[in-house]
Amino acid sequence: xxxxxxxxxxxxxxxxxxxxxxxxxxxxxxxxxxxxxxxxxxxxxxxxxxxxxxxxxxxxxxxxxxxxxxxxxxxxxxxxxxxxxxxxxxxxxxxxxxxxxxxxxxxxxxxxxxxxxxxxxxxxxxxxxxxxxxxxxxxxxxxxxxxxxxxxxxxxxx
Numbered sequence: 001x002x003x004x005x006x007x008x009x010x011x012x013x014x015x016x017x018x019x020x021x022x023x024x025x026x027x028x029x030x031x032x033x034x035x036x037x038x039x040x041x042x043x044x045x046x047x048x049x050x051x052x053x054x055x056x057x058x059x060x061x062x063x064x065x066x067x068x069x070x071x072x073x074x075x076x077x078x079x080x081x082x083x084x085x086x087x088x089x090x091x092x093x094x095x096x097x098x099x100x101x102x103x104x105x106x107x108x109x110x111x112x113x114x115x116x117x118x119x120x121x122x123x124x125x126x127x128x129x130x131x132x133x134x135x136x137x138x139x140x141x142x143x144x145x146x147x148x149x150x151x152x153x154x155x156x157x158x
Contacts, residue, residue: 026127026128026129028149028150028151028152029144029148029149029150030128030148030149031147031148031149032047032126032141032143032147032148032149033125033126034046034047034048035047035057035091035118035122035126036116036118036122037089037091037114037115037116037117037118038098038116038117038118039114039116040101040102040105040115040116044116045089045114045116047089047143048147050087050089050143051145051146051147052085052145053085053086053087053145054085054086054087054142054143054144054145055086055087055088055089055142055143056074056077056086056087056088056089056140056141056142056143057088057089057090057091057126057140057141057143058070058071058074058088058089058090058091058138058139058140059090059091059093059123059127059137059138059139059140059141060090060091060092060093060104060115060137060138061092061093061094061097061137062092062094062096062097062100062101062103062104063094063096063100064094064137064138066137066138066155067092067108067137067138068104068107068108070138071090071104071108071109071110071112071115072108072110072112074088074090074109074112074113075088075109075110075112075113076112078112078113079112085145087113088113089113089114089115089116090109090113090114090115090116091115091116091117091118091123092104092115092116092117092118093117093118093119093120093122093123093137094120095120097117097118097119098117101115101116101117120135123139126141127139127141127152127154129154134156135154135155136154136155136156137155138155139152139153139154139155140152140153
């Protein structure tokens with residue numbers, strides 16, 4: 001988890017470069033499609049509303065201990081880098097996402113960054129990840145200020 005957090009920091013500062021890994025089926029960079037985050041209050045947040053910022057989207061499960069542990073780290077990164085134009089956004093995508101979102105936000109994200117819910121197929125389409133392959137969380141996509149996915153990492157990626 002510490003290596004993952006360090007990678008996040010390096011990605012935000014532009015030190016690591018984007019690369020396509022075996023887990024990635026779609027090349028990067030590529031234009032980020034619109035992504036809707038269904039928020040706890042019933043409103044929708046659009047990924048495009050963050051155009052002009054560096055955005056990291058974390059795809060998580062409400063019941064995943066790794067996702068639960070990652071959320072406070074993402075919150076710390078959000079607080080540290082917000083003034084530099086960085087925005088973290090979470091999306092829980094497990095079967096219990098809609099019902100488990102409030103609890104996940106209260107216990108793990110704690111309002112440090114927005115977390116919404118969506119269906120897993122929506123996340124897989126966004127990542128261009130085949131539904132026939134095993135999908136692991138947490139998974140992340142890093143989007144530049146112009147709206148291009150520069151890197152993405154699926155949960156089992158070292």
